[in-house]
Amino acid sequence: xxxxxxxxxxxxxxxxxxxxxxxxxxxxxxxxxxxxxxxxxxxxxxxxxxxxxxxxxxxxxxxxxxxxxxxxxx
Numbered sequence: 604x605x606x607x608x609x610x611x612x613x614x615x616x617x618x619x620x621x622x623x624x625x626x627x628x629x630x631x632x633x634x635x636x637x638x639x640x641x642x643x644x645x646x647x648x649x650x651x652x653x654x655x656x657x658x659x660x661x662x663x664x665x666x667x668x669x670x671x672x673x674x675x676x677x
Contacts (some may be wrong), residue, residue, distance in 0.1 A: 622651070622658035631664065642667070 623631070628639050629649075642648040647670075651661035 621661040623661060623664065625657055625659070628659050628664060 606676075608639060621655065625630075625639050625643075628634075632639065639648070643650050643657060644657075648667045649661060650657045650659045
């Protein structure tokens with residue numbers, strides 16, 4: 604009888620790196636495709652390229668939102 608695979612607990616030192624597609628970011632920010640690509644092109648929103656696709660780390664989206672909130676508060 605095979606034992607079930609062991610679950611490796613995640614520590615706070617190793618955050619889960621979720622990658623979002625452009626349409627997912629569009630939905631979360633309620634922006635159009637061009638607006639999201641403008642943010643990527645200007646460097647305001649970080650991304651990585653995998654093949655011909657762009658992926659946005661969830662942490663980059665969170666950082667972008669926090670930076671915008673800080674700008675608005677200033």
